[in-house]
Amino acid sequence: MPDTAVTSIQQKYQRQYAADLESNRSEQKDIERQIATLEETLGRLRADEKWLADQVELVPTHPETTAVPRAEDGAPAPVRPEETSVPEPRQEAHSAxxxxxxxxxxxxxxxxxxxxxxxxxxxxxxxxxxxxxxxxxxxxxxxxxxTVKTTGKGAEPPLGDLLLRVLATNPVEPRTAAEVVTGLEKAFPERARDINTVRNTLERLVAKSRVERTKQGSTVYYTVPQQSGAGTQEADTTPAGEESETVAAQV
Structure with missing residues (x-):
């Protein structure tokens, strides 16, 4: 009898241990499946993040429209002549x-x-x-x-020339508009501009064949043509977010 009781107890614990072992392995498999699913979801989210970031750079921004004043009854308020008058042009010694x-x-x-x-x-x-x-x-x-032109020694170079200088620091390396903005902030912090202004100026330089434009996938890159350097380029007088002032004689 004692031997039979010992054997029964051993069999009981053996069955219990076997059941616990099977439960442990099953739980491990469930967790591994959850980890694989989470890793797949994380990879998809990272790919979506990269694609969305590229799209944000390509979407042009539109200037905010000026709100039209309204009268009390909801109709557009009449505009007085003094509100639509054009300010007198001013002349500065160091304007572009x-x-x-x-x-x-x-x-x-x-x-x-x-x-x-x-x-x-x-x-x-x-x-x-x-x-x-x-x-x-x-x-x-x-x-x-x-025919008025300013010749002051303190006149600042246009934005286009500054961007050409930034690109010319490493002419063989293509750069995105965001990288050009970063280079502009480092080299000329006082002339830093937002990415839309920089991108528009670069596109004008591309139209003038002063900058080359390439595209890889959804990303646009800009480089300086090898046959010309930034130091020999003509001044870019087209306003591109620059603080260009209109110079005219007083009437």
Whole structure:
């Protein structure tokens, strides 16, 4: 009897241990399956993150539209003449070179403003004559303003030249717009710009054949052409987020 009792107890514990061992192995397999699923999900999320980051760089931004003032009844409020008047152009000694078209527009706006002021002050019967005289007087001013160029020693180089310098630091290495922004912040921190302004300026340089543009997948890269360096490039006078000031003679 004692031997039979011992054998029964051993068999009982053996069955219990075997069941616990099977449960342990089953739980390990469940955890391994969960880990594999989580790793697969993590890999997919990382791939989606890279794709989304590339898409963010390619999406152009649109300037915010100016809100139209509304009257109390919901209709657009009337705009007073003084609210739509064009500010008088100012002349600075160290501003960038003014394009001819921009100078002509500034001169025409200045002449128009002068005509409006004269029309408000003059009697009604003399309005037409005053406007005609003002327009005639403004024509030589417009021609003169179109040829105005600033030659101050302190004039800052345009953004396009700075980007060419950044790219020329390592001309054989293609760079994305974000990398060019980083290089601009390091080399010229006082002239740092957002990525959209930098990308638009680079695209203008590409159109002028001053920068080469390549694309790998969804990523766009920019390089300086091998036959030309940044030091021999002409100044890029096209406004691209630059603080270019319109220079015109006072009317």
């Amino acid at each position: 070179t003014v394009p001819k078209k921009t100078a002509k527009k500034a001169a025409k706006k200045a002449a128009k403003k002068a005509a409006e002021k004269a029309a408000e002050k003059a009697p009604a019967k003399k309005t037409t004559a005053t406007a005609t005289v003002t327009e005639r007087a403004a024509k030589p001013v417009a021609k003169k303003a179109a």
